[in-house]
Amino acid sequence: MKLSSDVKKEKIIRKGAEATLYYGHWFEKEVIFKHRIPKKYRIEELDKRIRTERTLNEARALIKVKNYGINVPQVFEIDSTNSTIVMKNIQGNKLKDVLSDLDDNLKTQLFVNIGKMIAILHRNGHIHGDITTSNIIITPENKIFLIDFGLHEYSDTIEDKSVDLHLLKRVLISSHGKDFELCYKAFLEGYRLEYKKMGEEIIKNIDAVESRGRYIKPEDRI
Secondary structure, eight states: OOOOTTEEEEEEEEEOSSEEEEEEEETTEEEEEEEEOOOTTSOHHHHHHHHHHHHHHHHHHHHHHHTTTOOOOOEEEEETTTTEEEEEOOOSEEHHHHGGGSOHHHHHHHHHHHHHHHHHHHHTTEEOSOOOGGGEEEOTTOOEEEOOOTTOEEOOOHHHHHHHHHHHHHHHHHHOGGGHHHHHHHHHHHHHHHHHHHHHHHHHHHHHHHHHTOOOOGGGOO
16 A cells, blocks of 8 residues: 555664564654564465454554553554554653663652553553563653553453563563662552552462463564
């Protein structure tokens, strides 16, 4: 499909296993085009259906969670035919890239608020599926944006929510070891504050998840 002259993909900013991200403009707005790429190893008809379903699932999730007051990129257009989402470009840095440069007070503040955000998601039956410091954007005003809902699922089980939290714990240990204790403690504090009694049950179950080794890396999912 030929893009309108008011819709321009200008440069590739990331190529992933599942999707390519382009920076560009959509009717004078700075946007990101997220295009799910075809998989040669899948039957064409099946591949098309999977990419369409995942595109719609992600776009709908972004729209829903924004209504809960969580900062996520605004969706401007859903092109299901080409498995593409057009969303607002968020100006800021990945938390992964700036965490070590922040002072401890700001780290604590940010992770308490991140914990609250994830608790709101979980309380409303949303599993992000890939909570990492690469999928959290910090703006120059220190606003927190949660991005990349490509592995989003709906679930109300304690197990799935614990697995979601376990991923962040692993990322903090492996990529931000010296900040792990402070950041993880602050994250759990925010999660408990927002989710109350049920949040405590979910947190306790993380140990059970670890003991069973129930963890699938996002890149291993089909």
